[in-house]
Amino acid sequence: MDQQELTERFATLTTAHLADACIRAAAPVRCAPAAVRPFLAGGKVAGRVAPARHVGSVDLFLEVLERHAEPGDVLVVDNGGRLDEACVGDLVALEVARAGLGGVVIWGLHRDSADLRAIGLPVFSLGALPTGPQRLDPRHAEAVASAVVGDWRVDRSDLVFGDEDGVLFLPADRAEELLALAESIRDTERRQAERIHGGTSLRAQLGFAAYLAERDRNPAHTFRDHLRGIGGAIEE
């Protein structure tokens, strides 16, 4: 899937739809930790992962831009979830934006918030801190090959999606399948929401009374079993 198609299709989706698609497809749901938040309200990004394992210097980001990243990619910065130093600021963000990348996801902190707001590049991070790094650790063996974000190791075979709900990773080779599933979940949920607005409760739509009656007969019957039986969407 090319970058233009990815951006266009994600414009009408959310990371929640994509997460539900992963569950439906029995693929791992690889969310960044919930504390990784969009710095700018409404910011949205989708692109191939351009990973960088930060160890105290911005040179690694410049190296990724110089040698590895392509327009549309998203710089994914692994700073080990550190809360004692910011590792991306306005200069890195401006350089990233000028290289045509779509945004920055940081498992760590940013700084230079006022300037970042003016740049407008979607940045997702654990928050802000005035100080940059005061250390320089040895380069990681996978410095520009992979990044760890929370529980997940991601590399250039992955796509990253960010919106107001947070950040999620998908394998690029399953993008078509998972986006198509997410679109069908979105459409089902939209129809359900329209019907609630129109006066038909979600319980009525989902046959909730029948589900409760079945569960009274068979305590092992779960709501999820019931939803699968009727093709409803809400949890996955």
Ligand SMILES: O=C([O-])CC(=O)C(=O)O
């Ligand atoms: O010094 C840093 O770590 C990053 C920084 O402030 C910038 O990119 O402007």
Ligand SMILES: [Mg+2]
């Ligand atoms: Mg700075």
